[in-house]
Amino acid sequence: MRYSALKIFTEGLFGNKGWTPAWRTPDPKADYDAVIIGGGGHGLATAYYLAKNHGLTNIAVLEKSYLGGGNVGRNTTIVRANYFMPGNSEFYSHSLRLWEGLEADLNYNVMHSQRGQVVLFHSDGQRDAQIRRANAIVNQGDDAEIMSVDQLRAEFPYLDYDQTRFPIYGGMMQRRAGTARHDAVAWGYARGADQRGVDLIQNCEVTGIDIENGVVKGVQTTRGPIRAKKVGMCAAGRSGQVAALAGLRLPIESHVLQAFVTEGLKPVIDSVISFGMGHFYISQSDKGGLVFGGDIDMYASYAARGNLPMVEHVMEAGMTLMPMIGRAKVLRAWGGIMDMTPDGSPIIDKTPVEGLYVDAGWNYGGFKATPASGWCMAHLMATNEPHEVARRFRLDRFRTGHLMDEEGTGSQHNLH
Numbered sequence: 169m170r171y172s173a174l175k176i177f178t179e180g181l182f183g184n185k186g187w188t189p190a191w192r193t194p195d196p197k198a199d200y201d202a203v204i205i206g207g208g209g210h211g212l213a214t215a216y217y218l219a220k221n222h223g224l225t226n227i228a229v230l231e232k233s234y235l236g237g238g239n240v241g242r243n244t245t246i247v248r249a250n251y252f253m254p255g256n257s258e259f260y261s262h263s264l265r266l267w268e269g270l271e272a273d274l275n276y277n278v279m280h281s282q283r284g285q286v287v288l289f290h291s292d293g294q295r296d297a298q299i300r301r302a303n304a305i306v307n308q309g310d311d312a313e314i315m316s317v318d319q320l321r322a323e324f325p326y327l328d329y330d331q332t333r334f335p336i337y338g339g340m341m342q343r344r345a346g347t348a349r350h351d352a353v354a355w356g357y358a359r360g361a362d363q364r365g366v367d368l369i370q371n372c373e374v375t376g377i378d379i380e381n382g383v384v385k386g387v388q389t390t391r392g393p394i395r396a397k398k399v400g401m402c403a404a405g406r407s408g409q410v411a412a413l414a415g416l417r418l419p420i421e422s423h424v425l426q427a428f429v430t431e432g433l434k435p436v437i438d439s440v441i442s443f444g445m446g447h448f449y450i451s452q453s454d455k456g457g458l459v460f461g462g463d464i465d466m467y468a469s470y471a472a473r474g475n476l477p478m479v480e481h482v483m484e485a486g487m488t489l490m491p492m493i494g495r496a497k498v499l500r501a502w503g504g505i506m507d508m509t510p511d512g513s514p515i516i517d518k519t520p521v522e523g524l525y526v527d528a529g530w531n532y533g534g535f536k537a538t539p540a541s542g543w544c545m546a547h548l549m550a551t552n553e554p555h556e557v558a559r560r561f562r563l564d565r566f567r568t569g570h571l572m573d574e575e576g577t578g579s580q581h582n583l584h
């Protein structure tokens with residue numbers, strides 16, 4: 169079924185009885201050309217582009233829970249391409265361009281909204297760093313502009329510019345950045361993959377990876393064994409555990425990251441705003457809730473809920489930046505499990521097991537990467553060669569020392 173304004177209109181006239189399920193619910197087959205472990209954004213996008221770009225359709229996505237129940241449906245939905253380092257910058261640039269055509273490509277409204285994102289700076293040193301970053305981004309072909317305090321005051325009058333501890337010196341704006349409706353991204357890719365023949369198998373946990381003589385042969389699941397010529401691991405926060413099924417130890421620690429949503433308010437914040445003196449970022453959803461988050465909880469965990477000290481820390485940062493936020497009531501808070509690498513950059517690579525591929529280490533920036541990650545992982549799985557924009561996301565860089573430390577915080581998982 170093709171979605172269109174006309175379809176909505178005619179369905180409205182006839183009682184909305186003609187809608188069909190967005191994807192099938194097939195039983196797993198015994199044999200596939202490729203299986204993807206993990207039905208989050210990255211797994212679904214990988215399956216979609218394997219089918220669309222490479223013509224592979226005998227594929228299954230195996231999801232232990234329900235599609236979109238992982239981080240793809242738990243994030244704060246920020247989409248941007250303001251990375252600095254070679255390797256990251258061209259990858260996220262590619263991703264943003266894919267976002268810009270995604271709704272037309274998927275025939276699905278993912279509510280991609282290019283409302284802009286501003287990163288504030290609060291010292292001369294931070295200003296220098298942001299100007300350098302902005303120049304790099306512009307050279308990369310993306311957009312960035314430095315905003316003065318006067319420009320910021322005109323656009324964001326509710327920020328506390330003069331507070332004594334962290335006065336605002338200016339900001340770096342990327343107008344093409346913004347947000348997207350996170351679960352719609354999962355649903356759109358799921359529907360697109362299903363339409364191309366991909367089997368989406370929910371409630372199917374992978375419990376083992378079958379390997380013979382160094383070559384992958386398939387997987388064991390809670391719904392029986394499945395043979396596969398190629399296996400892609402797209403398990404985000406569970407990447408370490410899934411890779412361990414193949415006897416691999418990934419350079420990843422899993423940490424909790426929390427998010428918060430307030431009651432619905434009248435439109436007040438029309439861009440994404442990132443505080444420069446603490447980890448705090450905020451936007452307003454189309455339903456009116458203020459959506460915000462901060463740092464990870466700083467201890468390794470598989471619990472998808474966080475602790476109270478970090479709640480307090482995030483609220484303090486919010487109050488520092490925009491005291492008016494203290495009037496809003498937080499309605500919901502939750503956590504997601506982040507796959508943190510030592511350098512804060514991801515991995516899209518082959519593994520030492522032939523036919524087994526890994527897409528992991530997305531830290532807390534993997535939502536914006538969804539289209540390019542799927543695109544590049546599909547390219548890798550189909551051709552056995554890395555895509556040019558993901559060439560540096562190598563698994564062995566942690567052994568060779570070719571780290572991609574975007575934030576300059578050193579080789580420590582919890583600091584990125």
Ligand SMILES: Cc1cc2nc3c(=O)[nH]c(=O)nc-3n(C[C@H](O)[C@H](O)[C@H](O)COP(=O)(O)OP(=O)(O)OC[C@H]3O[C@@H](n4cnc5c(N)ncnc54)[C@H](O)[C@@H]3O)c2cc1C
Pocket residue numbers: 205206207208209210211230231232233234236237238239240241242243244245246247372373374375402403404405406410425426427461502503504505506530531532533534535536537
């Ligand atoms: C609170 C929060 C805020 C965030 N904010 C942003 C943001 O603003 N911008 C941004 O770019 N990124 C953000 N992120 C990060 C982003 O959400 C993740 O990096 C990204 O979603 C990870 O990829 P994914 O969508 O494939 O993960 P997931 O949706 O977690 O998919 C992985 C899937 O694998 C499944 N799985 C695991 N083990 C198995 C198994 N053994 N068998 C079968 N299936 C298995 C899981 O059930 C899960 O569905 C945020 C994350 C959180 C938690």
